[in-house]
Structures are given as structure tokens and as C-alpha cells.
Amino acid sequence: MRASISLPSVAACLTDIAIFSGLTLPDRAAWQSLPRAVRLALVEAADTALAQPFPQISAGLYGLFCQTGDRATFEAAYFARRRMLNAMVIGEAVEGKGRFCAVIDRAITQICDEPGWQLPAHNSQSRGGKIAPQPDPKNPVVDLFAAETAALLAVAASLVDTQLSARIDAEIQTRVLTPYLTRQFWWTGQGGGRMNNWTVWCTQNILIAALSRPAFAGLRGQIAERAGFSLDAFLAEYGDDGACPEGVYYYKHAALCLFTALDLLNTVSAGSVAPVFASQKLRNIAEFLLLAHIDGDNYANFGDAAAKMAPPDPRVYRFAKAVGSADLAHFALRAGWASDPLDISLYDRVQALFTARETAKKPSPREGFAPSIGLFVARDPVFFIAATAGSNGNDHNHNDVGSVILYKNGAPVLIDLGVETYTAETFSTARYDIWTMQSSFHNLPEFGGVMQQAGVGFDARDVRSRFTPDEALLDMDIAGAYPPEARLVSYQRRVLLRRGRGVSITDHYDGELAPIMNLILAQKPKISAGQICVGDAQIILTGAGRIEVEEIEITDPRLAASWPGPVYRARLTFSGQSLRLEIT
Template sequence: MRRNYIEHGERYIDRPWSSLPATEFARFKTDGNRTGYETLCFNKRRQLVALVMAEVMEGKGRFMPDIVNGLQSTLEETWWGLPAHYGTKMQRAEDQNVDLFNAETAGMVAWISYVLEERLDSFSPLLRKRIDSEIARRILDPAVKNNYWWKRAGMNWNPWIASNWLTCILFCEHDDKRRAEGIGQIIHALDAFIDAYPEDGGCDEGPGYWDRAAASLYECLALLRAATGGTVDMSHEQKIKAMGSYIYKMYIGNGYYVNFADAHNNRNMQQVNVVYPFGLYLGDRTMTSFAAYTAQKARITERAATIYDRSGNWPTLGRELMMLGNINSMLRETPAEPATADVWLPDLQIMTARRGGLFVATKGGHNGESHNHNDVGSFIVYTDGEPLLIDPGVGSYTAQTFSNGRYGIWTMQSQYHNLPMINCTGQKDGKKYAARNISYTRGSLSMDLAGCYPDSAEVTEWTRSVKASSKGVEVTENYTLREHRGTTALTLMTVTRPDILCDGTIALNGGRRIAYDPKQLSVSIEDISPMLDAHLKGVWGEKMYRIVMTVKGNKTKGSIRYKVI
């Protein structure tokens, strides 16, 4: 592992440090593109962290000239945040707004100052003084002075920023009064986050954001326990335990996770460098064994420095160092892939069931969740750890993604989830559009979806039941409409081309089929591959299809049953 970190850092010796172009920053406003600037920004920070990890591992000073130059270049940047988070109140170049990546970069720089203290001071004592000054200006001062909305939020911004803010206070704030004031505000913010979280520990932002929600909360709790000599210790709190265990409860197999909401990649999304320490903190052996399994599959002893190359601001330096503090323990852990048979999260209204080679997950909830898609009642099915019926997830973020035009994006719409279109009408966004009459028994979830649709759908009841058994997954749709005004159809999403057979079945991959009544439903297949952007192709491959099962006739009341077998 040491050799891998060193060799990875050697790639960056004598490599120039890039500036971040203002014209690229401005693209978010001019054409909605945010990934161009983010790529340049994240690559620069990857370069710096790679050099730091190599120096930590080798300890001979060989990487220090490049680290010093990288730090200097980073400290000279106007703002450490991203264009998508640029505040409307920032009217002057020296204005600072605390966003996710302003905080993330500050945390990275603070960790560098901490672990390389003597080597940086041997170059010049002024460098670490400059670091302290810049961190105070960019995060410590504005975070304390301003009542930012994220301090009261129950979503990822709160702990994600707080974990980096706390790191900066502990390493770079030397005034005891200011330190106490900042930590006090952080504790109040974390209380707000924990209070807003459901008792079942479910993350309504999906497993893709658990990494920066519950996992970032863990970072805060670990730092607070260390800084207070164990006085602040929440490792035995049941809600914290539930928040940690959520991640393996949403694990499907073969690296896949349940990917409701904005999941950028539903495979291998979790970082070992936080899952293992979090599991240790909680004393959760399933979680630590799962982390060891993930580390083994990722060949962490051979590829430690590169396995996170695609995970945003790689790697969160503090997480990497905390993992390495427990590396011998992790490598002695018995690896085990979690295979929970049944999970029910009553607050989030998510069910998973594993029956033989089949895995099914379905959700209730409402359409005002964080990172929401209009997907109440949707379900996914995997067979032998491979996708069968899918949730497409989300494409590349653009200016539209978090604007009033969010639900103009096809991946957010119910007609591109495994859901009914009722009278040519899809679900509507908003918290009031919610499932009702939820009924769960092991392996079976039933709910009325009528309230998820606007009045134009003319639906008074649409009770969907999803039941998993050793024979397959059975879906029943019982419905009552006020009137028939247009086409009603059931849509199913898949990534391998289905074949419509003549006997009322649709052939899927893995030898699986959908059995339906051809007297009730007519079936067509739509190739929606041209709608995939580069990001979605990177997740699913080049192809995606929509199965449309149209209800025959104009009845206003009926019952439809189909099975995945």
C-alpha cells in the first residue's frame, strides 16, 4: 500500500499547477454546464492530495516542493467553491460564501497543515500562518457570523460542511473563545440534522448521498470524541446506529445499491475509507465486515491510491488518514457481503426483499423529498446481482437540475420509472403528492398511489402491491378512475433489449421473463438510448429501453396482475 501511494504521487512530480479559468467558472450561467469547472477543480485537488499521501508514506521530503507550490496555488484562488453554489450576495471578489467545496478544500488544506506541520515550517513558518489566515477568511469567520440555511438543514450540506468546518477549527483556530463559539454552533447544527433524520435511519437522498450525509456526521462525531477525550460519544445512540446500517441495508449485491433519488452511480459508490471507521465507531460487525469485503474486491492493498479517482474531490484526506489509522484492523477483518433477506424502513417507506437470486426494492414516501424524483411506488428488480428492471438514476448535473425546470428532465419524471401513466398523466412533484394506506408484511408492500397524481389523471384509487417470493415478484394494480380520458399504461425500465413473445411474456436478460395477460395489456418496446448522456452511459452502458404495457379498453375500474419470474 505504501508503494502504491508513493508511485501514484510520483506521477505528479514537477507537473505544473493549473489555474482555474474564470471563463470556465462562468459557463454555469452562460450555458448551464457545471462539470467543466468541477473537473478542473477536482483534478487539481487530487493532484495535491496524491503528493501529500506520497510524502506521508515516504517521509523524505521528496514531494515537498510540489506540495508547497500546490498549496500556494490553491491559497491564491479567489474562491474555493463551485459555480453552481455561487451566492447572489457575493458582489466583490473578496466575498466568501461557505458552500460544500469551499468547506471541502478548507478541510483538505487544514489536514495538510496538520500532518506536514514540521516540513512546511522548515520551508517557511509563514506558509502555515498564511493557511490559518486563509481558512479564517474563507470559512471560520463567515461560518460563525452568518446564519447559513444549512445549519438548520436535515440534508447533506449540514454535516458535509460541518465536518470540514470542525476540522478547520481544531487545526487552525488558536483562539479558545472563537474555537468554543464555532464548536458550539457546529453541535447545534448537528442536532438539527439528527433531529430531522427519520428514526429508521433512512436517507431520503438515497445511498449515493449517504456518503455525505450520515457518513459526514460520523466524521464530526469521531473528531468530537477525539477532541474531547471521549466525553462526546454518540456511538451507542440507536438513531446513529440506524443511520450507519442504512448503507448495507440498501446493498443489492455485486457492488450494486438501491438507487432511488439522485444516484450518480449505483455501483461501488461507497468509500471504504469512511464505511470501515464508521462501523468500528458503532461496533457494527456487519458494517465492518462489509467494508472489508468492499476493500478486498477493490484490491485496496494494491490500488489504495487510485480506487477513489472517480469519487469527486478525491480523496477526502481526513477520511483516508483515519482509515489508515485502522488499516491493520480492517485487513484482519473477515470479509462478508451483506445479504439481508428483508428490510423495512417505515419512515422512508422503503422495502427490500431477497428471494433466491431475485432482489426487489420498492418505495412509498412523497414527491417532495431531498433530491426527489417523481417516483412514489416505483420498484426495481435485480437477478443474481445484475439489473433487470431499473431506476435510471440521474444524468450529469447542470443548471437545470436544481432549478424550477428540474422536472423537465426526463430522469426525474414518473414515466421513466417503473410506474403507471394514468390517463396520459404522470406523477406531480411536491410533498403533498404522497403514498397513502401503506401496508407492509415481510416481502410485500402495498400502497395507494392516487394521491401522487394531479387532478387531471382522474384517479380515485390506484393500489399497487409488490410481493416477492421464491417464485418471483408479483405486482398487482387495483384501480378506480373517475373517467377514461386517455391512455393508461404501465412503464418498466431495463438496460437489455426485451423480446415480446407470443404467449403473454416478455423475455428479459438472465433467463427471466415478465408474464402478463395479453387480454388486458398490449406491449411495446421503446429504445430510449439516444436520451442517455455521457454520465448515464458510463453507469448503464450504451442502451436503455422502456417497456410500455398499455391497458386495453376504456374501463374505469379494474385489476391487473403481472409477474417477474
Template structure:
């Protein structure tokens, strides 16, 4: 485990002071806001002004209830996220330039939040299970959305509360009541599924707990604040104690920012309340295991902006990825190499939180602005190419191995099929050439009702037959912890035992090795030459047959990959990609190659970068 259960909780009980105010650059701190660098100031004011003459995005009941009717969650979330973006930019603009008109713009956004039917996102609310198609204001559901709204309101009042009282007396009191009634009191009133158990949690816990910390600091009277903070600290402790000692995140790179990264946000928020005891413990005490967590994103790197994808993670870092979160985590853990990596990937990207997603709310934007203000994010040699490719990786806790030779990077996946955001991907491999994935794990598509239901594995990108994995005797993998594959490191690669990965329990051994300029995949087992067996290899784009095999074309300037193989029939199935998440990483089409070995109990495929 990453830390011992109780390590953070006990440290908090000894050193935590709930009476200390959070460290926030309030608008009255003119030295901070007037000293903000020109580009950041100009960008924030311009983005805030861009929408001031437009109507505020509305939230429609039909969009809310669409999740129950059609499974769609995107329309409601799109409107909500756009409105939250406008609100947080209005708040920052009012902090920079606290004129009456800017403060009124921020007040409008916060008032609309007060009037919102529910702060919970519809995909998570329990009203549909109770036969309702409208939010139930008497029984608020505390989820990611409720936490995000509570934090947005809290940071806003901490930043510009005095100004809001000047232009809209009573608004801060209304916001205080809303946060208590919708979030803090319901949070304490029951046990929530996302808080997990003593043997399983996922990324919701640190995300929500971190947001509730600032909400309690901003709005709760002493007794309520103390109880909320104690429960949130215990939840963070439970989350960190269940992570493996190697710092791996089974949800993948993309979820690091909304799980582990959120935990780091929370630790940074709590540290001043402990007089620096949390940072001291991370750097040389009971919390020192947290340092492995900060190394995970760099370990997943394939090339600038590209990362190993598995589960629901995406391979291509989103433009809104808040790289300063990793930078701050590295600073917290005293890891200069990781900090340099984060700054290199950040490069010349704009400030976080300018998009309409949930990568970065107002709290993360403030943290980045503080680092911009201090100059911590500036410096030479910050280009992505300046960071060396990470060393070979084997993370036993999640069964992920990564190796690179001569510009060819291979990722293998073992473990079990009951991971958070699981895909049935045991024994699969993916390949990047010159840092660009050519044989990918496709990752997630747009989330719908089916994504987190008993129909999850009807979705094609979740199934084992759309991963570069065996398809023995026409049997696909099934979800559940009983289905597993064990990985063992061997010279220049791994040996994967897939005997327990499929129904039937037949022996199947896959060996993946890197060569001087490519790789070799060897499969051994009695089902190899069965007429219903296929060996699946997924590629981005459309491969073409050549006299010597199959050529997978290069992408984004990379070399291609020539596949040669033992005697086998090969069929290609190409799918047009219209999902925005899949399209962003893989382009307009993806193909699965289905190899049917002609005979024998062993079959081998070779890949060479060309």
C-alpha cells in the same frame, strides 16, 4: 427521530475540550510513516510522482462562469478536483518521504489554493444572482467547496507544517489567514441555508460542519475555535436529530457517504476532544440511535457492488466509494456484522482518494491509512460474496421496502414527492435478479444548472413516466409534499395506495408480491383501462418479445426476467444513454415499456427469473 435534539450539543458542552489538539499522525511521527505497509507506501509515492513533471491544472474564468452561461459545472470542477487530488497526494508523499522536492511539490499545490479566485464551487456561489461573472473575494460564500478546500489546507498543515516552514517560510501563515478570511469568519458572520431549520436539513450540513471542525482546530485562536466548534456541533446535532429513528436516508445509498458518513467522520474527530464520551454515548447513552444510521448501506444492498437506487443515488457503487468510512462507523457503534460487510465490499480495492472525485479528501485518506497501519482492514473472508443478503427491509420514514426470494429482489417506493434530491417516483418498483438490477430506478445523471432549479422535473430521469409507476389518464406526478403514497406490508410484499400520488385523486391501489421465483404486480382502479392510461416498466437494455410475453435479458451474468401480463398493448421506447453516470449503471441503452390495459379495473403483470 434518531436522537433527541440537543443530545450531542449537551454532551459537548459537558465534556468537550477545544484546547485538545486533533489526533493526527504528523510527518515527524516516523514510527507511523515508516511503519506504513509496503503496498500503501508504494502506491501513494507512485501516484504522487506520476504528475510531478506536468503542469498543474489551471482554473479558467470561462469555466467558472460557464455555469451561468450554459449550465455546465463539470469543466471547472474537473480541473479543480484534479488539482486537489495532486495536492493531497503530494502532501501524503511528503509525509512519507519528507525530502525538499516533495515538500516543494506540496507547497506549490497549497500556494495555488491560496491564489484561487474562490473556494466556493461556481454552482453554489451567489455571485451570479447578483449579476457578476467573477468570484467576489470580499464576500466569500461558504459551501461544500469552501469546506473541502479549508479541510485540505488544514490537514496539510497539521501533517507537514514543520516541513513547509523549512522550504517555504510564511506559507503556513498565509494558509492560516486564508482559511480564517474565506471560511471560518464568514461562517460565523451569517446564517447559511445549508445549516437548515429545525425541521429540515440535508447532506451539506454534516459535510461542511465536519470540514470546518478540522479547519478550526488547525488555524483558529482559542475564542474563534471555540465558537466555530460550538456552532458545528450544534449543526451536527440538528442534522442527526432530524433523521428518522429507522436510520433511513431519503437521498439514497450514494448520498450516505456524503451525509451520514460525514457525520460519522465528525463524531470520530470530536470523540477524543470529549475523552471518549461520544463513543460511550453512542454505545449506550443518548446517542445510541446513531447505530441505526450505520446499518443503512447494508440494508440497501442488492448484490456485490449493487444497491437499491432512488432519488439521485446511483445503483452501482463507485470505484472510489470509501468503504472504510462505513467500517469506522460500524466500529464506533460496536456493530461487527456491519464492519464485516464494509470490509467485504471494500475487498481488494485501492486506497480511497486516489480518484479525482470528492469521495475522500485528505482526512478520509488519513483515517484509512491509520487503519491500514494498525491492520484493522486486513483479515480473512473479506470477499463480497461472503456477506449474506440482508433481511427484508421496510423503512417507513422514506417509504422504501426491499425483499428477496430465490435470487429475485424487489424494491418499492412510497413516501412523498418533497424529499431531498427528490424524484417523482411514488408507487414505483424495481427488480434485481441475482443481485443485478434489470428493472431499475435510473437515479441521477450529470448535474447541471437545471438539476437544482424549477426545471428539475423537465429532466426525463426525474419524471414519474420514466419510473416503473402508473401513468393514469396521461397524468404525471408532481413535486411537493402533498403528493404521496402510503405503503403497508402484506404477505410476501406490499400494498401501495396511490390515490394521493396524482392530480385528480382517483383511487389506484398497487400490490407488489414476491413469488417462488419472481413477482406479481397488480394494479386496481377506475383509470386502469382508460385509453390514455399507461403502466410504465423501465428496464436496462432492450427487451424482446417472446411468444409468452416480454423477456428482459440478464446482465453481468445474471438470469433474465420473463414478464407476462393480462391483455394489453405494449409499446417500447428505447433511449441511447450518453450520460456517464447513467451509462455506468445501465449501459448504452435503457427502455421504457408502456402497457395499455385493454379493459377492466384491475391489471396484473408477472415476472419470473429465467
């Protein structure tokens, strides 16, 4: 179903409303209304940034990605620059004494002097195209962070007294707005192809840049029309259930960026986007976070997602209020929201400072089946279980069709490892050489060493789910996720939560090759006859043969943020055609 944003009405209803009305430097009332402790902390953060040397970026640093595949070294310096500028701009807006202005101008100058604002990993003129080793200033690429840099500088110029307003406007025009309006980038939806988080992430930042600066008043109509088209294309690809196809980690880059973009258009067009906020589909998109949440900072992390995520930022609360979701609003409040310290969005940080709070109540826990991505979630007071019954053809895919995640009393038992730090290999043809992407490092079987295959068509089939007061059930056949080399006719998996009694996972296969079941465990298991104990969870095995356990040391910092100690892989042979795990 295509959710309409009514493009002509957005363009026709545009006003000259300033998106930072009341927050610009000459108007001190709003900044002084912040609690004193908050103001002191913001000025202290600005002083810390002021005392640090500004990170240097060179052609050699930019070229590391093409030379070695290293993304992290350049990106550390690139993002540190922008976070330092953020801190000093907010400190100056709070204090208003001009103490930070000279250093702010030097920082802005150095960012404007960068030959390209796009990341090295994104320095391509087409989707999946060849990565150039250096940026071409005459042919700028509008990627996620070129657009975000434009938004950052536009907001900075709106909030503080800078001598560089004209240069900022010129750089934004040349590097971002003119290419956006005159060229066809894949993420705009103009040329077809599948949309993803880039569509809304880039669009929101282009809107922020364009709507923050008076210099771009004449472009508002064109930009709003193109932005509306892109948002419509993005919404059209979302299922009515609102589940994020790229996994829960990308909720903040997909659902929340969608919200910001819609909110901006609504603000400057006399509320013309209000019907979209009233739609059930948009509410479902907002509430997906509730479905994927396990407990505390734990989430069902299929795909390129971490098992532990930062508390919801204030955008979640604002999105909840916009779509009328009391549960999501209370969830955001109870989680103790905070702006992500790694985020470079100055707009989001300012919005967070001026988002009013209310008293939090306990939200209702969510469960259900999201057919658009095949996500099954069930829970009772003791167990949380999630399973994926979708496709290996999604963006940010891992080969994990049929895999399960299980927590008992908030503690992980059967886990999804997540993804390592991104490198050149992560989004290349060698992606599935990375061990965390492979089905044998998920809670899945292999057949004579043959694992699942990536791509559209490698899917679960005959999927059926049921939820009653006594139980929650998922049935599926995952044989279709394996290539012909697995010589598999069918592989039936049944996941059953019997509320108050435990969980069972029952597998039955029909094939020529004997399977080996892989179980990825959060803690070192204790093995005894027909039983695996992980923490206070007991897994009673029926139909298992030999059990081998290997320890996996976690060395990657991104994985270690969720799994700081070693994890374990148990490998089980089958004694027959079926294997049953009873978990209590």
C-alpha cells in the same frame, strides 16, 4: 425524535488533543509503519502528480455555469488541483525528503489565490437564491467545497513542512471560520428550514480545519458548540429507521460525514459524544447501506443515485465499529474498500491509510420497510426487489412514488436509471423537464400523458408492509402522487415476493383516463403473447393490451457508468382495470 448531542458538555469537555497526533512530519514512525508496497504506490502517485501541469482556473471558466449551465468543465479543473495536492502531500509525508515541498507550496499558493473556494453552482448567499457569476472575496460563501478546501489545506499544513502555514491559517479564518461563526448559513440549522447532507458535510470539514491547526485553539469552544447544534438539527430530521432521505448515493455525504463529525467531537472532548454512538438511531443510520445493497456494486438507487457505486470506503468500517455493527464492518471488509479516487478529502485519505483491518465474515442480508422514506426492500436467494412508497417532496427527489427495482440472480431486470451529470437545470425550476426525473421513465403508469407531480403532499397513502418466512408484501395507493389532471380516484399497487417462487406486481386503478404502464428494462426484451423476457427473467402479463418497446441510447457519462449500453422502455396498455406482472 430529537437525538441530543448534549451541547454544553461537548464544549465544556474540550481538550487540546491534536487530531493528527503521531502523523505529523517530524514523527516518521507511523508513516514508515505502512506496508512497503503501499508506501511505494503513494510515492508513485505523488510523482505522477508532480509531473503534471497544475490546472488553471480563470474568471471565464468560473463564469461558464451562469452562461451555459455547464458545471463539469470548471469542476474538473477545480477538483484536479485538490487531488494533485493530496497526492503530493501524502507522498511527502511518506518519503520525508522534502522533494515535493516546493511544488506543494506552489499548489497551495494557487489555491489560496483563487478568488472564491465555493463552486460556481453554489455561489449564492441564500438557499435557492440567485447565483452570482463570479465570487466576491469580501463576502465569501461557505459551501461544501469551500469547507472541504479549508480542511484540505489545514491537514496539508499539519502533515508537511510548508512555508505557507501563516497564509493557510489566514485564508481559512477569512474564507470559512469567521463567516461560519458570524453569519447564518441555511445548512447550520440556525434559521430553521430542512437540513440535508450539506449540514454534516460542511460541519465535518469545518471541524477538521479548526481542530487541525494550533492557530484556531481559541475558537474550539465556539466552533464545537455551533457544530453540535447543527448535528443535532440534522439528527432530529432523520427517522428512527435511519434511512437516508436523499437516497443511498448520499449515504457517504450524509451518514459518513455525520460519523466523522461526531468522531472528531468525541476525540477532542474526552468521549462526551459516546452516548450518541450507543444509540439505536445512529446504528440504524450506519446500517442503512446494508438495506440498500443488492449485490456486488449494485444498490437500490431511487432519487439522485447511481445504480452502481464504488466499494465502501474505510469510513464505513470505522462507523460500524463505533456503533457496534459486526455485519456492517464485515460488509465493508468483504467489499474490498478503497478510498474514492475522486474524493478530495485529505483527512479521509490519511484515516484510510491507518485504519486496521480484521478477517471478514459474511454479513446477514437485510430486508425491511423504512417508513421515514417509504423504502421497501425484500429478497430471497434469487430475487431482490425494492419499491418506494414515500413522497415526491424529498431532497434529490425523482417523481417515482410506487416505482420498483427488480434484480434476478444479481442481474438487473426492472431498473431505476438514476441521474445524469449535474447541470444548472438539475437544481432549478426546470428540474422535472429532465427525462430521468419523470415518472414515465420509472416503472410507473401515466394517464393520458399525465405524469406524477413533484412536491410535498404528492405521496403514497394507505401503505402497508408485511414480512414473514414465506413472503414479503407491500400494499400502497399511489394516486396521491398524481395531480388532479390525471383524474384518478385510486391506484392500488401490491408488490409481493413469494420466497422461492417469484415476484408479482399487481395494479388496480379507478379513474377516468386509461393508463399506460412504463417498464424500464436493463436489456432488450423479447416479446411474445402475454410475456416479456428480460435476460433469464420471465414476466407473465395478465390484463395487458398492446406492448410497444423503445430503445433509449445512453450518452450521458454519469448514466453510462451504471448503464453502458442502451436501455429499453416497454409501454403497456391495460385491457381492463387491472394489470398483473408475474416474474419468475
